[in-house]
Every structure is written in C-alpha cells, then in structure tokens.
Amino acid sequence: MNSFIQELRWRGMLQDMTPDLEEHLSKGMASAYLGFDPTADSLHIGHLVGVMTLLHFQRSGHQPVALVGGATGMIGDPSFKSAERNLLDKLTLDHNVACIQKQLAKFLDFSGQQPNKASLVNNYDWMSQFTFLDFIREVGKHITVNYMMSKDSVKRRLEDGNGLSFTEFSYQLIQGYDFYYLWKNKNCSIQLGGSDQWGNIVTGTELIRRMDGGSAFALTVPLITKADGTKFGKTEGGSVWLDPEKTSPYAFYQFWLNVSDEDASKYIRIFTVLDQATIERLEKDHAEAPHQRVLQKEIAKEVTTMVHSKVEYEMALKASEILFGKSSTEDLASLDERTFLAVFDGVPQVQLTQEIYATIENVLDLVSEKTNYTLFSSKGEARKMILGGGVSINKEKVDDPQGKINYTLLQGKYLLVQKGKKNYAIVAVTA
Template sequence: MSLFADLTWRGLVNQTTAPEFLPEWLATGQRTVYCGFDPTSDSLHVGSLLPVMLLRRFQKAGHRPIALVGGATGMVGDPTGKTDERKLLDEESLRHNVAGIRSQLERFIDFGDAKSGGATLVNNFDWMGPITYLEFLRDVGKHFPVNVMLSKDSVKGRLERDSGISYTEFSYMLLQAYDFVLLKRKLGCELQIGGSDQWGNITAGIDLARRMDGTQLYGMTCPLLLKSDGTKMGKTEKGAVYLSAAKTSPYAFYQYWINTADADAGMALRFLTELSHEEIAALDTQRTAEPQKRESQKRLAEELTKLVHGEAGLDAARRATAIFFGAEIENLSDAELGEIFADVQSKQLTRDSLATAGLPLVDALVESGLCKSKGDARRVIDQGGAYVNNRRQSGVDTKLSLTDLASETVMVLRSGKKTYALLRFA
C-alpha cells in the first residue's frame, strides 16, 4: 500500500492543497517534508505525538523529513486555537525548551545522512534572528495582503472576541509562512504538514512562496487528536501527558492509554501506532465482541510506551502496574511509589517509631486509616486481609521495622484486595 493510501486508511488525511496530484507525486520520488513544533515547553506532549508520527511515517516511506523547532516563532506565539494571548517566553527559556525538544525528536526520527533520507533539524531563530524589522517589512510583509490574513480562521476567531488580537500575534502567520519559503530555498522542501488548526498558516506559506519566488508548494493536514467527546486527548486532571519521563512517568503514561475509552481506542491505534491494518482490524472486532478484555487498550499502551520510553520504560510500567494489582514491592524509589499510589491516602510518622522498638502492625493499620480501631485491625489480620508491601501478614503481634520499608521512606499497607495506604517515615 502506498504512503498516501495508508494515511487515508488510518484517517490521517484531513485536508490537502492538491488532493488529486499529491498521492502520485509522493509515490514517484523522494520528497522533502517539514513540520513545525512550538517550544512552549522543554517536552512535547501527547498532542504532538501525532505530527511526530506523521514525519516518521514519511521517512519510513522514503521521504526526507525536516523538524522545525520554532525558536523565533515561539517568541511571538501562535494565536491558532487560543482565545487569549499567550505568555511570551524569554530567549533563555526558549533555548532550554528547544534543546529538550531536539533530544526527544531524535527518539522517533533518524537524523542521519540527509542525502539518504536522514532528517534535518532546524531552528527558525537561525534565519529570523539576524533580520531587522525594516528588512522583514520590505522583503516579506509587502507580499502579504491584509485582507487574506484577516480571512484566516485563527485571526477571525480572535477578532470576534472582546480580547481581540495583538499586532504581535497577528504577525505570527508571516513568520511561519516565511519559514516555508526559506526551507524551500535552502533545503528543497515542498510539502508542509501539521494539525488541521494549521491549515491557515500552511496555505499562507504556499501563497507567499508563489508571490515571492513563483514556486509551487503543497500542504497537508491531519485531524487534531481529539476524544470522541470532542475534548483533547492527552489531558488529565493533573495536566498534559508529556513524552518526557521527568514530567510524566512511564507508568503514568502507560496507565493513560490503558484507561482509553473503547470509543477512542480504534482511532488511537490508527493514528499513533505502526500496527498493521490487519492487526488493528482484528482488535476492532475483538473490542466489539469482548470489550471487557480491553485488548485494544493493552496493545495501545504497550506500543506507545515502548515507542516513547523504550523497552526499559515499558518494563517499568508493567512492573508498576503489577504492583498496584498485588505483586510484591521491593527495590523501588520514593518517587516511583508516589507515582504508582498517587491517589492513595498517606500519613507521615517519625522514623524513630521504626528504628527503636518497632511499630506494631495493628498500630500501623490504624495510623494509616485502613482500620478504624485496634480491634478492627486485629480482625483484618486474623482474616488474612493485612498486607505490608503486598506481602500478607498473619501475626497479630507483628512489629514493623526499617527492613519493612518498600523504598527509602515509604511503607505500603493494604487491607483486602485493593484498599491501599502509605506510611511515610521522615
């Protein structure tokens, strides 16, 4: 199957500027394609994974990808999809964010020899930084009709609100359009891809290239990564789900996909994984017939966690998941336990209570809140329902010591099959 046919099957083609021409054009030679990434953070998030995977698919099909990190445009802020003006970042913060994104992109795309299809990483500050304001107005601005800019959805939406749009954000479109022109001149790039919200910026670049150089460029957008209820995928009560292990642990990342709704699982498998059409279709059938088995969600979580965090990250996520469902706990850090049991009640006790005479298990169950009284705690122990670090405790007179810590300072208590509590010893 051709690249364009595969993208169409997966539902990844939203709009193209040349729907009849583009499929054959892509199939008849190596093309250079670019996608831009906004450095508002030092890590990409789940929403960014879709265009990253698009670049990866283009490269695997034999095309040459360019990943542009917007060191210059990040100073202005893209108004697309925003109801209020973004907070502008200083140059030092942008440099830090650009470096973080660079390192992440290298996990997904091969930045080898450009002549043989290796990707190129560029920062638009490299060419925008030296240009003076007057030079930009003279050489670029004169080619941009204001009425065309006003017709773009990203601008119209903001003008209809009381907050309006600043001249700074209004100018963003010119900067991104000029990126496309420069990438064509310097690297022969003829195709820009992005989310559907970037359609106006992409077509502005195509129009600018025609006006400035008489060059024909092309654009293609993919759908935004939205759940079936219309909200953005990758958002939780705690914030965005990031691709950085420092911001979102492999366990939390894995759990996000495990908990994907049935209505969204098929779309996520098509959009974000490289599973074959046959396997995805089989998972669709099984999800309809036996939704309780959640095989689609398990496969999705495995594929994406391995892709983003590697085999080691996937193993860690599986181990953490097994612990939550009863596997014995040992050799973990406070941070790892904090991630696994993020929503579990906890209480702080002094370390001396363990180091001297030891803490009676009965007292520990009461202190943790798992039992209301010592009598209640004794009944739980007698009935075989008391666990320390997921190991069953059978003695009512058991005392806990420093050797019973699951990590540096944390002990995990459990009553019954699923009721957990943490004791922290400072």
C-alpha cells in the same frame, strides 16, 4: 513511494490537503516539515500526532524535517487561542528548544547515509538575522492584510472582541516565511500540521507562489478528540509528557491503558506503526472479548516502548500487575528492593525511624498522624475509610482502626499503605 497519503488515510490521520499533493509525492522523494512550538521543555502526547506524521512520511521514503520554533515561540501562535499569550524569554526558550530537539531525535532517524534521513532545524537560525525593516519590505509586501485577516483563526479573535496584538497577528507571516525559507533553501515543498495550522500553512504556500512563483503543498492531520468530549492528553495530573521526569513511564503506560473502547481503535491507528492487518485482527479480538482490552494493552505497549524503552515498558507492565492484579503480600515481598522502588516510583514516601515506628499503637495513627497525613487529611477521614473497607496495608485489608501493628516490613523496611485502588503511600522505616 506514493503510499504516504494512503497510509494516513486508512489511519484516519488525514484531515485536509492541497489537491495536487498526491501527484507531487508520486514524482519521487519529497521533503516535508512540521513545526513544534517550544512552549515547554518537553513534548507531550498531543505532539505525538505530528511526530507520527513525520515518521510515516519517512517510512514512505520521503525526507522529514522537524522544525523547532525558536523564533515563532517568541511570538506565540494565536490560532484558535482565546487570549493574548504571554511571551517566553529567550533563556527559557533556548532551554526548551534544546530539550525538544533531544526528544525528537528518538523518533526520527537522523543518522545514517540514506537520502531520506531526517533533519532538524530551528527557525531562530534564520529569523534572528532578519531585521524588521527587511522583513516587512521583502516578505510583508507580498501578503495583504485583507488576506491575513480572512483567516478563520484570526477572524475568531477579532469577532470575540478580545482582539490580538500586532505581534500575534504577524505570526502567520513568520510561519509563512519559514516555509518559504525551507522551500527555497532546503527544497522542502510540503508543510504538515494539525488542522488548526491550515491557515498558517496556506499563508506559506501563498507566499512561495507570490515571491517566487513556486508551488508548495499543505497537509493537515485531524485534532485528536476523545469520545467523552474531554480534552485529549490530560489527566488529573495535567498533561502527559514524553519526558520521564515529568510523567513517569508507569503513568505514561497507564494513560494509554485507560483509553476508552470507543477511542482505542482510533488511537491504535494514529499512535502505533502497526500495519492494517494486525490492527484489524486486534480489533476483532477486542470485539470478541472486550474485557481483555487487547487494543489498549497493545497501544500502551507500542507507545511506551517507542517513547521510553522496552525495559521501561516491562517495568510499567509489572508495576501495573502488582498494583492492580490480584497480588498479595507474598508477591510484594518477592520483589527485590530495587524493583520495589521502581514499581512504586512517584508514590509518596514517608520516612519513619525505628524508634517512632515501635511506639505507634494502632493502625489509625500509623496511616494518619504518624505519616503526616500523606494519604488522609484527617484522622476522621482515615477512620471512615478504614471502616468503609477502603484501606490496605501490604495489600491486606485493614478493618479495625484500633488494630495493633504487626506487619512484616517488606524488604525489611517498607510498608505499603493503600487507599482505594489507586492511591498508595510507602512508609520507610529506617534505622
């Protein structure tokens, strides 16, 4: 029962905790919550750390509670943010909350009869009834402004000179009250969160102590960093989302596959539930043959399977092999149309009628003008790329811009145009 802390510790997921938490957990099943801000209609992989924390908590036999901040989302957490945040309207927020709830349900076990099944709450449910007057009388009375101002997250904003509105300043009190509410009504004695949440969480434990003399606990997980100093979870395309509509399972898989060696050991501990022995074995394999990238492959497999599905993972794997492996025109031709389209999901597609296709005189026109400059912004660029050996059609290098078009259409209708290694476009020739 006490393995939760140890589990987090060896996984490098323990930043900080209140001193007597370990003892508290050893007494039997406990309940902990972690909040998610509904700032978008999908979670992204930055949220995954929190999700994994709850998951480990549940696996250790405790009861996880996921809180979606329908109320706090209306305010915006100022912690370590440099500027005042824009408020989201209620409609957007409702939508976001609903979407996030659905995603969370994939990770935690909300079903079944076991006593430690997960539950989901929305702080809008209790905050919306609370009048301002009641709130400042019942809650605000217990916490001093001095206390609130001494928080690092708030102090930074004051020192910057950017200031923060009263609205944002109140945030920690509302979050603190959430904790109190859950502690009081759901017997939830622990709050988990990212290290930037420490201040807010502790306001909660303080509130519980002052209002009811109760004791509650805090635990934070470290912020995920990347060895090269860039922000974790971002690609050129923006955040990596869990929603397959926003980030395709293929792109998602690729993100993990491209994790650097330095980060791989860290990530496999945090984002997969593989046990210590397995991970250490994989690390050994990786050290022996780094070019095999067993760690990255394993992370990508585990996380993609967990977030999407085994089928999606296999599809992504197959797509990756075709896109990056030594595949040939034959390999492409061997795919059936459905698989082909799935592999190239998200790749820009250009429709061309049979008549137009027949009139195209050379490769240069085909890849530039006739396909609306999808892959190249000008003929000059296309020509230079071709001469530089950077263009392939159906996986075969094109070397002459003036070359005639005599390619076999894949599945009778597609041409795969490729610029460099990672940029593709599909030309679909229709009747």
